[in-house]
Amino acid sequence: MLSRDLTSELQAQVQQALATKTALRIVGGKSKAFYGLPSSAQTELNVSGHQGVIAYEPSELMLRVRAGTRLIDIKSLLAEHGQMLAFEPPAFTEQATIGGTVACGFSGPRRPFTGGVRDFVLGCSFLNGKAELLHMGGQVMKNVAGFDVSRLMVGALGQLGVMLDISLRVLPIPEAELTLTYEVADIMNAVQKMQSLQGQPWPISGLAFCDGQLKIRLSGAPSAIEQAAQQLGGDREPQDETFWQELREQQSAFFGGAEPLWRISIAPATPMPELDGRWLIDWGGAQRWLKNTVPAATIHEAVAALDGTALCFRGPDKTDWLRLEPGVLSLHRQLKQAFDPEQLLNPHRFTPEL
Amino acid sequence: MSNAIITQAFINQCRTLLGKDNVISDPERLKVYECDALVALRVMPQLVVLPETVEQVQALLKLCHHHGVPVVARGAGTGLTGGSISVENGIVLGLSKMNNILALDPDNRTARVQAGVRNLAISEAAKIHGLYYAPDPSSQIACTIGGNLAQNSGGVHCLKYGLTVHNVLQIKLVTMTGELLTLGGSGLDAPGYDLLAVTIGSEGLLGIVVEATVRLLPIQPCIQVLLAAFENIEQAGTAVAAIIAGGLIPAGLELMDNAAIRVTEAFVHAGYPVDAGAILLCELDGPEAQVEADRQKAEQILKTHGAVEIRLAEAAEQRKLFWAGRKAAFPAVGRIAADYYCMDGTIPRKHLAGVLTRINQLAEALGLRVVNVFHAGDGNLHPLILYDMSIPGDYDKAELLGGQILELCVEVGGTITGEHGVGLEKLKHMCVQFSALELEQFHRLKQAFDPKQLLNPGKAIPTLHRCAEFGHMHVHQGQLPFPDLERF
Ligand SMILES: Cc1cc2nc3c(=O)[nH]c(=O)nc-3n(C[C@H](O)[C@H](O)[C@H](O)COP(=O)(O)OP(=O)(O)OC[C@H]3O[C@@H](n4cnc5c(N)ncnc54)[C@H](O)[C@@H]3O)c2cc1C
Numbered sequence A: 001m002l003s004r005d006l007t008s009e010l011q012a013q014v015q016q017a018l019a020t021k022t023a024l025r026i027v028g029g030k031s032k033a034f035y036g037l038p039s040s041a042q043t044e045l046n047v048s049g050h051q052g053v054i055a056y057e058p059s060e061l062m063l064r065v066r067a068g069t070r071l072i073d074i075k076s077l078l079a080e081h082g083q084m085l086a087f088e089p090p091a092f093t094e095q096a097t098i099g100g101t102v103a104c105g106f107s108g109p110r111r112p113f114t115g116g117v118r119d120f121v122l123g124c125s126f127l128n129g130k131a132e133l134l135h136m137g138g139q140v141m142k143n144v145a146g147f148d149v150s151r152l153m154v155g156a157l158g159q160l161g162v163m164l165d166i167s168l169r170v171l172p173i174p175e176a177e178l179t180l181t182y183e184v185a186d187i188m189n190a191v192q193k194m195q196s197l198q199g200q201p202w203p204i205s206g207l208a209f210c211d212g213q214l215k216i217r218l219s220g221a222p223s224a225i226e227q228a229a230q231q232l233g234g235d236r237e238p239q240d241e242t243f244w245q246e247l248r249e250q251q252s253a254f255f256g257g258a259e260p261l262w263r264i265s266i267a268p269a270t271p272m273p274e275l276d277g278r279w280l281i282d283w284g285g286a287q288r289w290l291k292n293t294v295p296a297a298t299i300h301e302a303v304a305a306l307d308g309t310a311l312c313f314r315g316p317d318k319t320d321w322l323r324l325e326p327g328v329l330s331l332h333r334q335l336k337q338a339f340d341p342e343q344l345l346n347p348h349r350f351t352p353e354l
Numbered sequence B: 001m002s003n004a005i006i007t008q009a010f011i012n013q014c015r016t017l018l019g020k021d022n023v024i025s026d027p028e029r030l031k032v033y034e035c036d037a038l039v040a041l042r043v044m045p046q047l048v049v050l051p052e053t054v055e056q057v058q059a060l061l062k063l064c065h066h067h068g069v070p071v072v073a074r075g076a077g078t079g080l081t082g083g084s085i086s087v088e089n090g091i092v093l094g095l096s097k098m099n100n101i102l103a104l105d106p107d108n109r110t111a112r113v114q115a116g117v118r119n120l121a122i123s124e125a126a127k128i129h130g131l132y133y134a135p136d137p138s139s140q141i142a143c144t145i146g147g148n149l150a151q152n153s154g155g156v157h158c159l160k161y162g163l164t165v166h167n168v169l170q171i172k173l174v175t176m177t178g179e180l181l182t183l184g185g186s187g188l189d190a191p192g193y194d195l196l197a198v199t200i201g202s203e204g205l206l207g208i209v210v211e212a213t214v215r216l217l218p219i220q221p222c223i224q225v226l227l228a229a230f231e232n233i234e235q236a237g238t239a240v241a242a243i244i245a246g247g248l249i250p251a252g253l254e255l256m257d258n259a260a261i262r263v264t265e266a267f268v269h270a271g272y273p274v275d276a277g278a279i280l281l282c283e284l285d286g287p288e289a290q291v292e293a294d295r296q297k298a299e300q301i302l303k304t305h306g307a308v309e310i311r312l313a314e315a316a317e318q319r320k321l322f323w324a325g326r327k328a329a330f331p332a333v334g335r336i337a338a339d340y341y342c343m344d345g346t347i348p349r350k351h352l353a354g355v356l357t358r359i360n361q362l363a364e365a366l367g368l369r370v371v372n373v374f375h376a377g378d379g380n381l382h383p384l385i386l387y388d389m390s391i392p393g394d395y396d397k398a399e400l401l402g403g404q405i406l407e408l409c410v411e412v413g414g415t416i417t418g419e420h421g422v423g424l425e426k427l428k429h430m431c432v433q434f435s436a437l438e439l440e441q442f443h444r445l446k447q448a449f450d451p452k453q454l455l456n457p458g459k460a461i462p463t464l465h466r467c468a469e470f471g472h473m474h475v476h477q478g479q480l481p482f483p484d485l486e487r488f
Helices: A007-020 A071-080 A098-104 A187-198 A222-232 A240-248 A296-304 A326-339 B008-018 B027-033 B054-067 B119-129 B145-151 B195-199 B233-245 B258-268 B288-304 B316-327 B329-336 B349-366 B394-411 B427-433 B436-449 B464-470
Strands: A024-027 A043-046 A053-057 A062-066 A121-127 A133-137 A162-169 A176-183 A204-210 A213-220 A261-265 A278-282 A287-291 A309-314 B071-074 B091-094 B101-105 B110-114 B168-174 B180-184 B208-215 B222-230 B252-257 B278-286 B309-313 B339-342 B369-375 B383-387
Touching: A007 A024, A007 A043, A007 A121, A007 A162, A062 A071, A071 A098, A098 A162, A133 B436, A176 A222, A176 A240, A187 A204, A187 A213, A187 A278, A204 A240, A213 A222, A213 A240, A222 B288, A296 A309, A326 B180, A326 B195, A326 B436, B008 B054, B054 B071, B054 B091, B054 B168, B054 B208, B071 B208, B101 B119, B110 B119, B119 B145, B145 B208, B168 B195, B180 B195, B222 B233, B222 B288, B222 B316, B233 B252, B233 B278, B233 B288, B233 B349, B252 B258, B252 B316, B258 B278, B258 B316, B258 B329, B258 B369, B278 B288, B278 B316, B288 B309, B309 B316, B316 B329, B329 B339, B329 B369, B329 B383, B339 B394, B349 B369, B349 B394, B383 B394, B394 B427, B427 B464, B436 B464
Parallel strands: A024 A043, B071 B091
Antiparallel strands: A053 A062, A062 A162, A121 A133, A121 A162, A176 A213, A204 A213, A204 A278, A261 A287, A261 A309, A278 A287, B101 B110, B110 B208, B168 B180, B168 B208, B222 B278, B222 B309, B252 B278, B252 B369, B339 B383, B369 B383
């Protein structure tokens, strides 16, 4: 794996931007450029060259890498030591970097069972909007000194700092996995079945529903998942990993078609919102994907009525892609001000005012 | 900070808002609020208010904001860093009367609770659904969920199940201006910045938590505990690393040194091997077949790494006995020492043996004794420093040793607090762990939530002036921090 430290260069670029009051568009591998609003900044700050492992100690379950390190390189390094990023991040392209992954806050099918990106971030170094190099958090799992700024970076779309390196907790790859498939005709039946499964201590690491099929991934010792599989019944999937990989990378047939893709985040047992379109249920019901062309406002309202939030993940029109409560939005703006007073970093990635 | 003085008129306004009984100003009743579990730090508050509703909290904060009166939140007062003791001209806002479990939702596996609900009460209520709340600080009978959120508390089982931050979906937070915000969501990932994560562990500096929705997990069908004895602490430390490297994540992995073994054995008679240099307690949970597989693997690893004796507890009673010593460590130490001071640093596991040896050397140099019991799986040390308040200078020595231990933690790449927080106690050591720029960033973050700096001011994050006064300097890449500040 390539190792290159561009800290000084990147810091100089942010200093320059500060001096000339030029906003920056931070990019890694550009695999997630489709997500959110495009930044209004014209000048690119490319972090993808800032690569390499700073520290990796399998027995510490800790990996510290530069933000431009490619996700595929990280995955293969960890796999050599029988470990993984347990939030199972989607890459979307081979160029995807860990910095972009953390900034977007994307997690895969394992999310409800082992945790999301934010659950695995232990610390990070970043440049704030004043070009100051700060180290937050650390390299140990238990750490409550100071505010948890490194977790605040997760999902902030680069607006609070240019991440330079990230310390992550890693986990062992389960010894064995297998997938069970059930035919379930009705979507609400599937959602209910998911809840009764999650209410019991089954060794589940994936729970999704699409096209009349409920998929259950089991992980653990071979004897343990064999025992669970026998008790649960259902058909055993021959090509285990393909389903989860295609789900994670949004390559399965469901994700095809020109309609916008909406991500609905909701309490897992909630009934289906009354919205037309095609559905895919992931995260045991807590994340629901919707493909349809209904106006954004209709979607936001239908989902909010069920106490969930909707977000237009992919689509041509992002004007109303996500909504934040007024009080929460104003707190966002104050935080942005606190980290980036000149509004230099990825401005307007969220909304016209943020 | 504020210069407002609490006037009789202000007290009357509080009484109008809350009713007479919920506003305490007579010294007799104020006494219980004078300190938290770190009894060496005491400040008598002028006024304590005990709201019963969210609306009352909002109205109170609005009132305090208007008059510039600082507010310190308080749960059960089991904190170990002076976090909930009063500040000058401030009031203490106790959440003890907001102690209702508002909803238990077995379908979604969540509990919605008020901030004053005790940690253990959640698991007790969820039990009939076969569910429980995972974070289990040793103080769980008493401490509140509001306090747990403010401290991001952990417990014996956080190696596998995470800290508070990993087990909370949503909170309701009242800001200093009295605004009620909902942070997080009913699903797993809410849109926007992760405001929920940054408020967890913020020690009451960003807002008052009035309500939380926490995740519940299914109770595991099978639990086993291994007790492994080692000749010395180095071997035990190496075995811990080997277990993790071997792909096991035990539910709990605790280490006790010889001093701890002897002290607790004399107290609870758990049958610990008193001649062992160290023992490890390794708890495995899950489906039966999984636990069986993990146990075999763990035993193998422990043996190869020098365990001289391995015992297994399967039945609940036996498990209880194994844990009894570990759980009684604090009171047991209380029996042999007049006073003790509990430290809380975290280090990378690989430094366990080295750091423990060094701690004993430092203690010896000061003529003090240290007992070590700790969360070995996640490198969280809890050295208990024994001293005697009645001997002049002894407390100062204990404090000095505590500071040296924390600095040692930072030196090896760890942190000054794993779960107890900073409060007042560790302000000094924050200056060692963070640079001036980092501390300034923390202050700006606080101001984004609390521009007038009225929430628990002076705690958790030291001002640069205080760091200069302490003379404890964070030296990073050879630069002297705070170059423009006067030296004292
Ligand atoms: C014997 C013993 C064992 C312990 N074991 C552990 C352990 O295993 N793991 C661990 O992590 N800790 C442990 N602790 C420390 C302590 O119990 C925890 O920090 C606990 O979370 C504090 O809860 P509390 O309700 O007592 O909070 P308090 O002590 O009352 O307050 C703690 C802090 O939280 C703030 N706060 C309280 N409520 C709110 C609110 N509603 N909104 C905003 N801020 C608030 C306060 O201002 C203060 O800064 C132990 C303490 C003792 C005495």
